[in-house]
Amino acid sequence: MWPFKKKPSQAGDALAIIDEAIEFAAERWIFFSRSVAVTPAEGLRERIGRFARSLEPSLHARYPALAVASDAVMLLIVAKGVEQSGAISRGEIERALGILLPP
Secondary structure: OOOOOOOOOHHHHHHHOHHHHHHHHHHHHHHHHHHOOOOOOOOHHHHHHHHHHHHHHHHHHHOHHHHHOOHHHHHHHHHHHHHHHOOOOHHHHHHHHOOOOOO
16 A cells, blocks of 8 residues: 555546536626626627637636646636626537537
8 A cells, every 4th residue: 555645637627627617707798798888890709709718817727726627628618608697609609619519
Protein backbone atom coordinates (compact mmCIF):
# COMPACT_ATOMS: atom_id res chain seq x y z
CA MET A 1 0.00 0.00 0.00
CA TRP A 2 1.38 3.39 -0.99
CA PRO A 3 1.49 6.08 1.70
CA PHE A 4 0.52 8.87 -0.69
CA LYS A 5 -2.43 9.77 -2.86
CA LYS A 6 -2.41 11.00 -6.40
CA LYS A 7 -2.96 14.74 -6.52
CA PRO A 8 -6.06 15.55 -8.59
CA SER A 9 -5.28 17.35 -11.83
CA GLN A 10 -6.57 20.81 -12.65
CA ALA A 11 -8.26 19.36 -15.75
CA GLY A 12 -10.10 16.91 -13.52
CA ASP A 13 -11.19 19.78 -11.30
CA ALA A 14 -12.57 21.61 -14.35
CA LEU A 15 -14.59 18.59 -15.44
CA ALA A 16 -16.03 18.19 -11.96
CA ILE A 17 -17.57 21.66 -11.99
CA ILE A 18 -18.71 21.83 -15.62
CA ASP A 19 -22.41 21.26 -14.86
CA GLU A 20 -22.38 24.05 -12.30
CA ALA A 21 -20.59 26.34 -14.76
CA ILE A 22 -23.20 25.59 -17.45
CA GLU A 23 -26.00 26.51 -15.03
CA PHE A 24 -24.16 29.75 -14.20
CA ALA A 25 -23.77 30.49 -17.94
CA ALA A 26 -27.50 29.89 -18.48
CA GLU A 27 -28.40 32.40 -15.77
CA ARG A 28 -25.94 34.94 -17.15
CA TRP A 29 -27.21 34.47 -20.74
CA ILE A 30 -30.73 35.43 -19.64
CA PHE A 31 -29.39 38.56 -17.94
CA PHE A 32 -27.13 39.35 -20.93
CA SER A 33 -30.00 38.94 -23.42
CA ARG A 34 -32.21 41.33 -21.47
CA SER A 35 -29.60 43.98 -20.80
CA VAL A 36 -27.34 44.20 -23.87
CA ALA A 37 -28.55 46.04 -26.95
CA VAL A 38 -28.32 44.05 -30.16
CA THR A 39 -28.17 45.58 -33.62
CA PRO A 40 -30.44 44.09 -36.29
CA ALA A 41 -27.38 43.02 -38.30
CA GLU A 42 -25.81 41.15 -35.39
CA GLY A 43 -26.29 37.42 -35.78
CA LEU A 44 -26.54 34.76 -33.12
CA ARG A 45 -22.89 33.76 -33.59
CA GLU A 46 -21.77 37.32 -32.85
CA ARG A 47 -24.09 37.63 -29.83
CA ILE A 48 -22.81 34.36 -28.38
CA GLY A 49 -19.23 35.48 -29.04
CA ARG A 50 -19.82 38.77 -27.26
CA PHE A 51 -21.48 36.92 -24.39
CA ALA A 52 -18.58 34.46 -24.14
CA ARG A 53 -16.04 37.28 -23.92
CA SER A 54 -18.02 38.97 -21.16
CA LEU A 55 -18.64 35.70 -19.28
CA GLU A 56 -15.08 34.35 -19.27
CA PRO A 57 -13.70 36.56 -16.45
CA SER A 58 -16.70 35.71 -14.26
CA LEU A 59 -16.29 31.99 -14.92
CA HIS A 60 -12.59 32.13 -14.06
CA ALA A 61 -13.29 34.07 -10.86
CA ARG A 62 -16.08 31.77 -9.75
CA TYR A 63 -14.43 28.52 -10.91
CA PRO A 64 -10.63 28.91 -10.79
CA ALA A 65 -10.11 25.42 -12.27
CA LEU A 66 -11.52 26.75 -15.56
CA ALA A 67 -8.55 29.11 -15.94
CA VAL A 68 -6.66 26.20 -17.51
CA ALA A 69 -9.60 24.82 -19.49
CA SER A 70 -9.24 24.59 -23.25
CA ASP A 71 -11.13 26.85 -25.63
CA ALA A 72 -13.28 23.85 -26.60
CA VAL A 73 -14.37 23.35 -22.98
CA MET A 74 -15.19 27.04 -22.63
CA LEU A 75 -17.21 26.95 -25.88
CA LEU A 76 -19.09 23.92 -24.58
CA ILE A 77 -19.95 25.69 -21.33
CA VAL A 78 -21.14 28.81 -23.14
CA ALA A 79 -23.15 26.95 -25.80
CA LYS A 80 -24.75 24.54 -23.33
CA GLY A 81 -25.54 27.47 -21.05
CA VAL A 82 -27.32 29.30 -23.85
CA GLU A 83 -29.22 26.11 -24.67
CA GLN A 84 -30.09 25.44 -21.03
CA SER A 85 -31.46 28.97 -20.65
CA GLY A 86 -34.29 27.95 -22.96
CA ALA A 87 -34.07 31.20 -24.89
CA ILE A 88 -32.64 29.68 -28.07
CA SER A 89 -33.11 26.21 -29.51
CA ARG A 90 -30.30 23.69 -29.71
CA GLY A 91 -30.55 23.61 -33.52
CA GLU A 92 -30.18 27.37 -33.81
CA ILE A 93 -27.11 27.32 -31.56
CA GLU A 94 -25.53 24.45 -33.49
CA ARG A 95 -26.14 26.16 -36.85
CA ALA A 96 -24.84 29.52 -35.65
CA LEU A 97 -21.65 28.07 -34.14
CA GLY A 98 -21.11 25.27 -36.66
CA ILE A 99 -20.88 22.63 -33.93
CA LEU A 100 -22.87 19.69 -32.59
CA LEU A 101 -23.67 19.88 -28.90
CA PRO A 102 -23.58 16.78 -26.74
CA PRO A 103 -26.90 15.67 -25.24
